[in-house]
Amino acid sequence: EIVLTQSPATLSLSPGERVTLSCGASQRVSSNYLAWYQQKPGLAPRLLIYDASSRAAGVPDRFSGSGSGTDFTLTISRLEPEDFAVYYCHQYGISPITFGQGTRLEIK
C-alpha cells in the first residue's frame, strides 16, 4: 500500500502568516489522485482539495494544492483564526486508499 508521510507533524504559526504543508508518498500517486482534508476538534473531516489541485466547493481561495508524482503540498496563503486545525492528505489512486498521519497547525 502507499504510505503517505506528512511533515511537519506540528506547526506553530500566527494568523496572517503563509504556510505550506507537505505530503510525501512512498510510490507515485496514480493520476495525482490526492486530496487534503481539514479536521477541527470534535468534528468530521472536511474536503479542501481533490485531484491534487482542485478546490472543493465553498473552500476559500487562500487554500491551494499542488504537486505530482510523490510530492504534494497544501498552501494557505494567509492564515485565518479558523484555519488552526489538523490537516490530512489522502491518496485514492491505488487500492487500498490511505491517509497521511496528519499535520497539526496550532496558534503561536
Place this chain on the structure above:
Amino acid sequence: EVQLVQSGPEVQKPGESLKISCKGSGYIFTNYWIGWVRQMPGKGLDWMGIIYPSDSDTRYSPSFQGQVTISADKSINTAYLQWRSLKASDTAMYYCARQEVALGHVDVWGKGTRVTVSS
C-alpha cells in the same frame, strides 16, 4: 441538502456484536459509494472499506478484511458497519463517507459514531 446521518454512540463489552448505520439523504443513494473510516482516540484516519449500495459490491482494506462486515440496504438508503466480536482496540470514532467512485475522494462525511468497548 446532501447528508449522511449516522447512528448514535455505543458502549459495548468485549466479545459483543455491534452494527452501526449511516443513512444517506438529499441525493440518489445508489449512485455513490459509501466508505467507512476509523479514527482511534487522538489518532489519524484509517480507511476501512467501501460498498456500492446499488449492487453491494464491497471492497476492504487488507487491515480490516475479516475484522468487520460492510453492508447496505438500498431500499432504506442505509449502509452498515458490523462487528461479530468487539475488542477493546475497536474503541474509536467511525465515520461514513461518500465517494463518487470506489477509488475516489470523500466529498461528504457523516458526523461519526463513537464506539466504546470496555468491560
